[in-house]
Amino acid sequence: MSEPLLRLVDVVKHFPIRTGFLMRQVGVIKAVDGVSFALHPGETFGLVGESGSGKTTLAMTLLGAYRPTAGSMWFRGYDIADPEVRRGVPAIKKAIQVVFQDPGSSLNPRRTVRQTLEVPLRVHGLAHTSAEALRRVTALLEMVELPPEFMHAFPHALSGGQKQRVAIARALATEPSFLVLDEPTSALDVSVQGKIIALLVDLQRRLNLTYLFITHDLSLMRNVATRVAVMYLGKLAELAATPALFSAPRHPYTRMLLSAIPVVSEEEERLKPRWIVPRGETPSPARVPPGCSFHPRCPDAFDVCPRLDPVAAAVDGDHRVRCHLYPGCTPAEGTDAAPARH
Amino acid sequence: MPREMLLDIRNLHVSFTGYRGHSRVLNGVNLTVGRGEKVGLVGETGCGKSLTVRAVLGLLQPPRARIRGEIWFAGRNLLALPPGELQQIRGREIAMIFQDPMAALNPVFTVGDQLLDIIARRPGGRPSERAAWARAVDILKEVALPDPERIMRAYPVQLSGGMRQRVLIAMALVNEPALVIADEPGTALDVTIQEQILQVMRALVDAKRTSVLLITHNLGVVRQTTDRVYVMYAGSIAETAPTADLFSAPQHPYTQGLLASVPKLTGEGVPRGIDGMIPDYLNPPPGCRFAPRCQFAQPRCQQPPPWVRVGAEHDVACVLYDDGSRPSAERAAPSPIPLPTGEGTDEASGLPSNTAPAVTRP
Amino acid sequence: MSVVAAAPARENLRRTWYAFSRNGGSLFGLGIVVVVVLLTAFAPWVTPFPRHARAFTDFEHASLPPGGSHLFGTDTIGRDILTRVVFGYRFSLLLGLVVLSAAVPTGVVLGLLAGYYRGWPETVIMRVTDIFLSIPPLALALAIMAVLEPNLQNAMLAVSVMWWPWYTRLVYGLVSSLRNEGYVQAAQIVGASPAHILLREILPNCLPAILTKMTLDMAFVILIGSSLSFLGLGVQPPDPDLGTMVADGAKYMPDLWWVPVFPGLAILVIVLGFNLLGDGLRDIFGVEV
Secondary structure: OOOOOEEEEEEEEEOOOOOOOOHHHEEEEEEEEEEEEEEEEOEEEEEEEEOOOOOOHHHHOOOOOOOOOOOEEEEEEEEOHHHHHHHHHHHHHHHHEEEEOOOHHHOOOOOHHHHHHHHHHOOOOOOOOHHHHHHHHHHHHHHHHOOHHHHHHOOOOOHHHHHHHHHHHHHOOOOOOOEEEEOOOOOOOHHHHHHHHHHHHHHHHHHOOOEEEEEOOOOHHHOOOOOEEEOOOOOOEEEHHHHHHHHHOOOOOHHHHOOOHHHOOHHHHHOOOOOOOOOOOOOOOOOOOOOOOOOOOOOOOOOOOOOOOOOOEEEOOEEOOOOOOOOOOOOOOOOOOOOOOO | OOOOEEEEEEEEEEEEEEEEEEEEEEEEEEEEEEEEEEEEEEOOOOOHHHHHHHHHOOOOOOOOOEEEEEEEEEEHHHHOHHHHHHHHHHHHHHEOOOOOOOHOOOOOOOOHHHHHHHHHHOOOOOOOOEEEEEEHHHHHHHHOOOOOOHOOOOHHHHHHHHHHHHHHHHHHHEEEEEEEEOOOOOOOOOHHHHHHHHOOOOHHHHHOOEEEEEEOOOHHHHHHHHHHEEEEEEEEEEEEHHHHHHHHHOOHHHHHHHHHHHOOOOOOOOHHHOOOOOOOOOOOOOOOOOOOHHHOOOHHOOOOOOOEEEEOEEEOHHHHHHOOOOOOOOOOOOOOOOOOOOOOOOOOOOOOOOOOOOOOOO | OOOOOOOHHHHHHHHHHHHHHHHHHHHHHHHHHHHHHHHHHHHHHHHOOOOHOOOOOOOHHOOOEEOOOOOOOOOOOOOOOOHHHHHHHHHHHHHHHHHHHHHHHHHEEEEEEHHHOHHHHHHHHHHHHHHHHOHHHHHHHHHHHEEEEEEEEHHHHHHHHHHHHHHHHHHHHHHHHOOOHHHHHHHHHHHHHHHHHHHHHHHHHHHHHHHHHHHHHHHHHHHHHHHHHHOOOOOOOOOOHHHHHHHHHHHHOOOOOOOOOHHHHHHHHHHHHHHHHHHHHHHHHHOOO
């Protein structure tokens, strides 16, 4: 297997909860709590999880919007967890870009498409004259299959799909190698979604891009990702190649998620695990249950689960799961408790 | 039709005059909901679903909105009722479940205050305080909320998203309305919670024989929740059928396209979707409004499409079916729309195809 | 496809004007403001007795009731009140413009900084703002005027000093929410400078709210300025100021009612005009100020 493009090692992002006049810290939100995985060049790595799972925090940490509390993120030999490294090497900012969920909010309503697309070009010195910028903007629009006239448009004149194409063009302006796609189609109609996905797949092939694809739509994930990681309360519950994850889910949480997907045909209905009645809702990441954080909702929980936090182990080749039901996941008694990193 | 009709929308037209001119949005909507029936109304953003609901609820204000047609509810034409009476019906006989529970709940009152307030308005007189409280606790139990007494005293911010959505369902159903209109219920929630919410709602309306009109763009949710479905496109109904039939044998090219657009768990890749976009309501195409995006379009589509019965309770607004014949097995095949790689297909069974589908990009 | 209008900026303007012109009240307000501005701009040519605007006495025509060549009558020393009202508007508008052009940029810049840079800049700026906002505006202005010599310049200074915090708070609130918009985050991720983000991405989206508040504030500032003059702390005689004229004329009520009433009505009209215009802007921009 090739050298990974990005390798996360035990990435932690905790937010302190402060209150009162003196801003005393009274608690901590464990948004991301020890996540490790590697992304290979050219792949589409899927990240699923419900609200509060920490998937967006993880993405924003990767993008440099948050400084991780602990852990390292290796990208082309640099540890981009260190903000000094990010500041010192502008190539990192160029190489990692993002497409957000809501095309309505991701474009400035008071700036034309051209003005929006010129920002990354100017910031990174990719266009010095306006003629050069114009040429680049035209090329970017062509890349996302929009005619050049669109550069004069304000966002309100564009449809949701067109706005998302512009957002993709902006992400591509710095010639990145890695794109974070944070629910790129979930605000779009299903008849439009397919074209945006097709565009992303096509761009990935032509420009050799690597994607971190975040979505809560599991049916979509089934069709776009090469591998999928399932996140629950700041930790990965399961990580596997897409077909394996969907056909043989191991973690009870993954099974619960899959069993709840609303599908449109009998054929798909048969592919879903037996319906598992979810118990309760995801707790707040400010009050993570002890032991395995999923145990209060888990249909298969047993005596170890509330006491010990499982560790990840491989169950079948690259298929990794973090659940006491599987051998190798239960740490030796007494070694676990609350890991002491803050 | 054997079933007793509760809601019967007949030839509803709604248009607006705005800065850019006159837009004709609803273009003759016909829709019925029988007593005890759960009906889905699906369509994409801007197809007129929410506008239809707002017309039923009397929330469209003339003269800005021009309304034509009839909306019969339990024997009365809502469009001809004085505002006072409409207000009565709206609170007591038609209830609404909104998409965003936080926006629909008042943050400064407890759940109990808001629930008791609704119970006090129930038809047939104000119940005693004790009876009202008992009724409120009961309905919270019915939506499977744990510890209802505590929830009665809680403020909306103290509840989780799923609990708030359950409270909204309780508020909608507590006075046992004849019709509940649910606008994308639970879509703001996670998939596991959404499924629970829909199950609770289903169980409750079935027990009380409440009629439901479910508005959503999520085809999977419609399939799991409803008895019959209307598919709406650009201001009119394209197709209606019992839910199972619609999903197994969609007839209208739009329905077929929509269903084919949904990514499947079977993992065959993401379908291309439907080319083109919803027409501009200022200047909609004459005749069938789907024609510019339809690969089966033909000259006859310039006229308003016929409303053709193709099966039991299965009607479709499309010229492809107006030769009087029942749909052939070929036509009834689930997915004549080409999948990702598909080129113009011959599944149109020799029908002349004069259109190069407009290459407007989404 | 022709979704892309040839001249989107002009198209926006036309759309805005359409929405604005649907509201009778705001059109009326705009009418008042335009008429008053034109009158004051051309005051020496459109008023019947421009010389009456300053020190001037004509006891032969003193205390004439409205009518004839003096539409609003004359005051106790024979000056045409209509002329003095129009010239009085000059001071009102001048006060409003000067105060806002001093207070708005200050307030906006501080608000942008406080909203964008969390931590100590936010704390310092917003606490100082809170202190200013907790003092009743007229009381603060009076306190300042008590120390300084009463004249127009000092009145402007006093009112400006108490006005900027409102803009700091307005902009601070807007920035706090706009900084979470996708386009701001995207600009940050792309590596754009804070100056670009604040001035190009955030500020333009604050302008509708700022413009609306400025329009509404013209009315407030004029009212406060007139109040100061009424108390003898603003524009000094013989310069005509609406507040001073009301104060002087009040002595002759009710016999010479026209001396204070017309300047008073003039204040009412311009305040109403700016308020209606501001309300109209608020509606079309959909902003909360």
